[in-house]
Amino acid sequence: MAYQNKILQCMDCGYDFEFTISEQEFYAAKGLTNHPKRCKPCRIARKNSKNYSDKNNNDERKMYDVVCADCGGRGQVPFKPSGVKPILCKSCYLKSKKPA
Template sequence: MTYQDKILQCADCGYDFEFTSNEQAFYASKGLTNHPKRCKSCRNARKDSSRYGVRSENNSRKMYDVVCSDCGADAQVPFQPSGNRPVLCKNCYSNSYSRRSA
């Protein structure tokens, strides 16, 4: 199938961008049927946003202070412990995980 370059409008910034014939062929080879909605710079900005796992300082995950069940060291974890399961510090968790997978 032959493709021709298309001009599309970005859903975020409103500027026109080119959807090249090579990009269209790539989309088709991956089974993608929809055209891109965003220009390359807006796609990259969206990927870098907090929605995709990058957190800014004011959007950081709440950390909870705990005492490690194995070694007794003070630690912080990114979840609120329920109290009915042991909580491990990073080192003890890594050691425990490596023993289980070996």
């Protein structure tokens, strides 16, 4: 496909920016079908903004209380147990992985 430079308008600042041939080729190679919505300075600002980084930060991950199926010890895991598979504490899990 023959690409041509395109002029797009940034959704944040409203200024026009160029979507170059090489950028279009990169997008196509990565399987990206949508055009960029922000100019490069606005993309960088968004990436560095507190709101964007907080949204992608797992520091406040919800933890679930569990009881080890082998030793009965209490612990926490970062996922909601389904009840189908037994949950093991770290030491019991490591013991179960050692070759016999």
